[in-house]
Amino acid sequence: MFSVTVRDHLMVAHSFRGEVFGPAQRLHGATFLVDATFRRPELDADNIVVDIGRATQELGAVVAALNYRNLDDEPDFAGVNTSTEYLAKVIADRLAARLAEGALGEGARGITGISVTLHESHVAWASYDLVLRGS
Incomplete structure (x- = not known):
């Protein structure tokens, strides 16, 4: 299996619902390093x-x-805990939609998987692996 990874970064504000999130239930900022493979x-x-x-x-x-x-103000995320894991899936799904639309070029139609990793820090990150069928 061959792979290519590209990188960007993302800065958001959000809050969470649920005791498990402790002080992150309050509005806070998050900065992520984003890798898409x-x-x-x-x-x-x-x-x-x-x-x-x-x-x-x-x-x-x-x-x-x-x-x-x-x-918290975005309609697409109404009522959703926008955890690192969840945001990795959102980004992977949106990249897959662009791939399906041809935005990555005809040669990219052979791509069978997209993985997105959001690095919260140098010691913690979360990923989502999307398997594509019939690209």
Whole structure:
């Protein structure tokens, strides 16, 4: 399996519901380093997984839609605890939608998986692995 990873960063504000979150139940800021990994079993005709420039651009666009937002005020997240794990899935799903629309180029149609990791710090991170069918 081949893979290419591109990176960006994300800054949001949000709060959580539930005792498990302790003081994070109050509004607070979070800054994440975002890694998106694209996987495929075979390279395309140009011997690449995905055009790194396009992958970087599309990750940037997905992140920009969330960046500097209070997620508590976003309709897409109404009533949702926007945990690190959950946000990793949101970003992976949005990248998959862009892939399906052709935004990553025709050669990228062979991508069979997207993994997104959100690093909360140098000692803690969460990931979501999305398996794609029929890309």
